[in-house]
Amino acid sequence: MIAVVRTRTLRALRTGLSEAETEAAAARAEGEQHRKEAALATDSAIRAETALEELRAALARTTADAARLEGELEILRAQSLLDTEDRQALRTLLRVTRKQNGRAERVYVLFHRGELHSVHATAEAAESAAEAEGAPRSGWTAHTPGAALPPACEVLWRVQPLPLGNAR
Structure with a gap:
């Protein structure tokens, strides 16, 4: 069976085919670009997640250090108060001793x-x-x-x- 196709129709079909092939190539290039962007976004998300975990660990260490230092500060404050009380008691005892024995x-x-x-x-x-x-x-x-x-x-x-x- 022989089909008769007009030249104009054939030309239109070939032009349509050429345009479709051009659009397909553009779509493939755009798809490849989207895949690259998705890979970059995935890598960035992984790096951000890793950095977030490191920051959380650093925050936990810093919080623990701050709590330890606050405890040490309380101990040092209490010791300072005791030292002050001891010095005052020593001064008082020395005054009493001086009064009792002026020649010592x-x-x-x-x-x-x-x-x-x-x-x-x-x-x-x-x-x-x-x-x-x-x-x-x-x-x-x-x-x-x-x-x-x-x-x-x-x-x-x-x-x-x-x-x-x-x-x-």
Whole structure:
């Protein structure tokens, strides 16, 4: 069977085919561009999610550090208040001692675990007071003036001489 097609119709069909092929190529190029953009968007989303996880972990660490530092600050504030109270008590005891013994050059301060316990006119009186509180009768050592003291927390009982007034 032979079909007769007019030249004009054939030309129109060929033109339509050419236009359809051009549109298909443009659509393929646009689809490829959309795929590339989707891949870029996916990569960006993954990077953003990773960065968000890292930021959350950093926030958790920072929050924990802040809580720890707040606790330390409270402890230091309490210690500062205790130190201030100890200094005031020491000043009061020194005033009383000065009034009682105007000629004394020094007093002997008894510390228990680094905290002020009492003030005495002689080293023997300070040691006796410590022994009355349960300190062992042996093991007392003399402190050399100018030498470094061991940390107060390491010494259960300590007698320390302190000069009074202008005494050196």
